[in-house]
Amino acid sequence: MFIIGELINGMYQNIAKALKEKNKAVIQECALEQVKAGADALDVNCGPGSRDPVSDMQWLVETIQEVTDKPLALDSSKPKVIEAGLKALKHKGVINSTTADPEKLEILVPLAKSYAAKLIGLCISSKGIPQNKDQRMDLAATIVAYCSEQRFPIEDLYLDPIVMPVNVAQAQMKDILESIREFKIISDPSPKTIVGLSNVSQGTCARSLVNRTFVTMAVAQGLDGAILDPKDTDLMDALITAELILNKQIYCDKYLDAYRKK
Amino acid sequence: MFIIGELINGMYQNIAKALKEKNKAVIQECALEQVKAGADALDVNCGPGSRDPVSDMQWLVETIQEVTDKPLALDSSKPKVIEAGLKALKHKGVINSTTADPEKLEILVPLAKSYAAKLIGLCISSKGIPQNKDQRMDLAATIVAYCSEQRFPIEDLYLDPIVMPVNVAQAQMKDILESIREFKIISDPSPKTIVGLSNVSQGTCARSLVNRTFVTMAVAQGLDGAILDPKDTDLMDALITAELILNKQIYCDKYLDAYRKK
Numbered sequence: 001m002f003i004i005g006e007l008i009n010g011m012y013q014n015i016a017k018a019l020k021e022k023n024k025a026v027i028q029e030c031a032l033e034q035v036k037a038g039a040d041a042l043d044v045n046c047g048p049g050s051r052d053p054v055s056d057m058q059w060l061v062e063t064i065q066e067v068t069d070k071p072l073a074l075d076s077s078k079p080k081v082i083e084a085g086l087k088a089l090k091h092k093g094v095i096n097s098t099t100a101d102p103e104k105l106e107i108l109v110p111l112a113k114s115y116a117a118k119l120i121g122l123c124i125s126s127k128g129i130p131q132n133k134d135q136r137m138d139l140a141a142t143i144v145a146y147c148s149e150q151r152f153p154i155e156d157l158y159l160d161p162i163v164m165p166v167n168v169a170q171a172q173m174k175d176i177l178e179s180i181r182e183f184k185i186i187s188d189p190s191p192k193t194i195v196g197l198s199n200v201s202q203g204t205c206a207r208s209l210v211n212r213t214f215v216t217m218a219v220a221q222g223l224d225g226a227i228l229d230p231k232d233t234d235l236m237d238a239l240i241t242a243e244l245i246l247n248k249q250i251y252c253d254k255y256l257d258a259y260r261k262k
Numbered sequence: 263m264f265i266i267g268e269l270i271n272g273m274y275q276n277i278a279k280a281l282k283e284k285n286k287a288v289i290q291e292c293a294l295e296q297v298k299a300g301a302d303a304l305d306v307n308c309g310p311g312s313r314d315p316v317s318d319m320q321w322l323v324e325t326i327q328e329v330t331d332k333p334l335a336l337d338s339s340k341p342k343v344i345e346a347g348l349k350a351l352k353h354k355g356v357i358n359s360t361t362a363d364p365e366k367l368e369i370l371v372p373l374a375k376s377y378a379a380k381l382i383g384l385c386i387s388s389k390g391i392p393q394n395k396d397q398r399m400d401l402a403a404t405i406v407a408y409c410s411e412q413r414f415p416i417e418d419l420y421l422d423p424i425v426m427p428v429n430v431a432q433a434q435m436k437d438i439l440e441s442i443r444e445f446k447i448i449s450d451p452s453p454k455t456i457v458g459l460s461n462v463s464q465g466t467c468a469r470s471l472v473n474r475t476f477v478t479m480a481v482a483q484g485l486d487g488a489i490l491d492p493k494d495t496d497l498m499d500a501l502i503t504a505e506l507i508l509n510k511q512i513y514c515d516k517y518l519d520a521y522r523k524k
Contacts, residue, residue: 166507173507177482205515206503213478213503220439220479241468241475245428245435253467 001243002041002158002225004073004094005034006198008060010047019046019056027060028067035068037230038240038260041094042068044085045075054084061088073120073227079107086115094118096227097160100125100139105146118156119147120194123179129162133175136161137182144186158194158225159183165202166210173200173214181221194225212238219246236260263505264303264420264487266335266356267296268460270322272309281308281318289322290329297330299492300502300522303356304330306347307337316346323350335382335489341369348377356380358489359422362387362401367408380418381409382456385441391424395437398423399444406448420456420487421445427464428472435462435476443483456487474500481508498522 007030010016018026031042042064046056053076061072065088073094074085082095097120098108112119123130123139130136140159147157161179164172184190195218201210212235215226219242230236240259243249252258269292272278280288293304304326308318315338323334327350335356336347344357359382360370374381383405385398392398402421409419423441426434446452457480463472474497477488481504492498502521505511514520 167513170506170509170513173509177507204513206518209499209503210507213500214507216475216478217482217504217507220482237471238475241471242479244432245439245472245476245479247432247435251429251432251466256468
């Protein structure tokens, strides 16, 4: 499971403040805590309040790289911000994200290829959020087809079915879970799959429970990655146990500790 | 989700003692606690120490029926013990269980039919425990074929893929989960699926976590029922949330309470 820690995001007040004050310690501590909790990579998002996201992204990337070599997922809807992050990266990173819109794919797929970055492809377009599995499959196929044409390695593509909050789109949850399974058969080699997890519990009263239940169900459908809060111990315990059940971790009595120490 | 409470079982010391002393209060309290926790039915097993399981089964059934109308799952490897339970039942019950062996099917399928009972079919035979998905599918198909021939209603058949402990059969877990999905396409109408859950965590150091993670993954594959400890609140919370995600419970902020009060 490719776990991307979600906590370095300017939508959180502590990060927005640190970014404004250029307080490296706050950012670096947040990075190290997530790595310690089991994150394989760290999302980096300047947030909606950033006045100069190009320079903020560059500063965040440089700041985080002073304390960890983990891959960074450059999270912005603006290709220029992503490119600024890519230029500052010391290691192979992740572009978070392209949509299925041609104007996004045409910029971001070549960028991902030239920087040898992984690419998250959101199954969404300027026409709106998909409303069923067929629409998700169509959007996924559009992204896979473009990547194939451009000879972008499909095993570095992570398709995101777009997870909706369970309290507003309950009837779509089953489709979202099945999309994760069916994305894998769009091409050979298969694209990978990922979810931005926290959205599923937005506005609910049992956020951690909803998050960990949904992600466990998604892992059962073959999910390869998730953007989440790795400091949620119950969530990580569930994920590690799901991986154990799928024989992706070797069983030992202390398998939870063993995973976190790996 | 058809939840069968597992706690009235003579393998537990309190139940064995109550059975020996014919202490109704202990049995009835255990029944009511499980119903309160969300059990839809109650397993009834005399345990390995019973000297007269035919009479003990009859006593247990009568004792439990004094306090609840929930269906009872008559749990024995001996058809005579099951028949004693069936004769004492006031309501439609569950036979737990037949194997895929002809000598079991020939007795238990007609019994289930004549008592209009649900039937749990274990995907196991006298040749041993299945070692992979193909063997599970073969055993499932044998049971479904026999039930169809005998005109037993397939929607009352619950196939159990045989859940092994994750610490001894880790490589089989994925096959077990996929069997749950594939059993559904053996016939139309589909057979239902069930697991004896607690076995998955036997001998592990994080039993509740392993149980709830496995059952959540199984629900994602279409699981219809489980025999489990309904007094494990974390387990029931996970199950209820998985049902919510599959749109089988209506969302409300207090959906956990709402489910338990239903």
